[in-house]
Amino acid sequence: MNSVVIVGASLAGIRCAGSLRRSGFDGSIALVGDEPHRPYDRPPLSKQYLNGDWDVDRLHLVQPDAWDELDVTLHASNAAVALDVAATAVTLADGSVIAGDAIVLATGARPRTLPRSDALAGVHVLRTLDDASMLRAELGGEAKKVVVIGAGFIGAEAAATAHRAGHQVTIIEAATVPMERGLGPVIGTICGDLHREEGVDLRLSTGVTSLLGHDAITGVELDDGSVLDADIVVIGIGVVPNTEWLHGSGLTIDNGIVANEYCEAAPNVYAAGDVARWTNPMFAGELMRVEHWENAVEQGNYVGRRIAGIETEAFAPVPWFWSDQYSYKLQLAGRPTGTDDMKIIDGSIEEKRFAAIFGRNGMLTGVFGLNRPKHVMQYRMQMTQGATWDDALAFAEAAAAKKS
Numbered sequence: 001m002n003s004v005v006i007v008g009a010s011l012a013g014i015r016c017a018g019s020l021r022r023s024g025f026d027g028s029i030a031l032v033g034d035e036p037h038r039p040y041d042r043p044p045l046s047k048q049y050l051n052g053d054w055d056v057d058r059l060h061l062v063q064p065d066a067w068d069e070l071d072v073t074l075h076a077s078n079a080a081v082a083l084d085v086a087a088t089a090v091t092l093a094d095g096s097v098i099a100g101d102a103i104v105l106a107t108g109a110r111p112r113t114l115p116r117s118d119a120l121a122g123v124h125v126l127r128t129l130d131d132a133s134m135l136r137a138e139l140g141g142e143a144k145k146v147v148v149i150g151a152g153f154i155g156a157e158a159a160a161t162a163h164r165a166g167h168q169v170t171i172i173e174a175a176t177v178p179m180e181r182g183l184g185p186v187i188g189t190i191c192g193d194l195h196r197e198e199g200v201d202l203r204l205s206t207g208v209t210s211l212l213g214h215d216a217i218t219g220v221e222l223d224d225g226s227v228l229d230a231d232i233v234v235i236g237i238g239v240v241p242n243t244e245w246l247h248g249s250g251l252t253i254d255n256g257i258v259a260n261e262y263c264e265a266a267p268n269v270y271a272a273g274d275v276a277r278w279t280n281p282m283f284a285g286e287l288m289r290v291e292h293w294e295n296a297v298e299q300g301n302y303v304g305r306r307i308a309g310i311e312t313e314a315f316a317p318v319p320w321f322w323s324d325q326y327s328y329k330l331q332l333a334g335r336p337t338g339t340d341d342m343k344i345i346d347g348s349i350e351e352k353r354f355a356a357i358f359g360r361n362g363m364l365t366g367v368f369g370l371n372r373p374k375h376v377m378q379y380r381m382q383m384t385q386g387a388t389w390d391d392a393l394a395f396a397e398a399a400a401a402k403k404s
Helices: 012-021 064-070 131-138 152-164 180-197 294-306 372-385 390-401
Strands: 003-007 028-032 073-075 080-084 088-091 097-099 103-104 109-111 145-149 168-171 200-204 206-214 219-222 227-229 230-233 240-241 257-259 264-266 269-271 276-280 286-288 320-325 327-333 341-348 353-360 363-370
Touching: 003 012, 003 088, 003 097, 003 257, 012 028, 012 064, 012 294, 028 080, 080 276, 103 294, 131 152, 131 230, 145 227, 152 168, 152 180, 152 320, 180 200, 180 327, 180 341, 180 353, 206 363, 227 353, 257 264, 269 276, 294 320, 327 372, 341 390, 353 372, 353 390, 363 372, 363 390
Parallel strands: 003 028, 003 103, 028 073, 103 269, 145 168, 145 230, 168 200, 257 276
Antiparallel strands: 080 088, 088 097, 109 240, 206 219, 219 227, 264 269, 276 286, 320 327, 327 363, 341 353, 353 363
């Protein structure tokens, strides 16, 4: 191959470009992005950048002096609008067409919004550098009433950052406990308690009826009829994969770009990052889409090696991610569900330092750690090695006996 077009100038895309070069690919690489910025890191947007500890320069995924070595042509502020699969060519918003021997689709996802959210000043989502910059400016002033809609990881991190900045924070969550679908009621309750203990008002089993205000947000109406005063609203209710531009391309689109175990959506067309929904052999061939930093890194690297012809194995990772909230580090590896068996294998819930494993149908499906990074990595490795639920329990018993 002599040329590769990567659509999506974020983490998965830039990691794919770097992987191609490290794998010996010396052809042309075009990197297409819809933002004006060079590729930057997103996890700090809701933490270090939002609270003012980091400036923009620390977000760069490739420092300015490394661009020449990477030798990538960046097409910024010029979104892809159409894909010709047969010709492996992409049409951009300005009407230009870029063709390559291979196409990598890494267009990511965008936040879900609520009615009127775009019409009211003070209402924010948190996905891009521009999103974070606008919210950071508003949080940097005098104390305000902040309402965060959604208690997932982005909402929780934004709430923790706003609280740290001295604002009065309320979190609204429709579920009975935060993250119940993935972590279950016990650990979900613990995640909620972290906020309540810091003085954040957490309202569960509560929906939002409407956003109030004329030109700027003034309040949030809830489904119980009550109204919360609000100077700032942050919406964190999940994301939607950016696939609309691909309709009519012939690719299979179903909650992302559907790809096989080699991340191939079509001959010489690959998907990576938040937009990819691929068959993961590690989890019995589950078709999964993973919205985590580590997966974007690994999948981008994998696709680069695959295109360069040095990767022959399927892409079969154990997903892993982390979240920093207040003084706590939350980590999760695997694909647990809220109905899986769960067992605390180290520490205790009371001291807010513990690790828990999850199992389903005899399979080890996940590990969660609250300030227990070593244990998360240990059991992630267990999953990588194909450990069963019984294997994991035996490993935990042996570790406890050795510790005592």
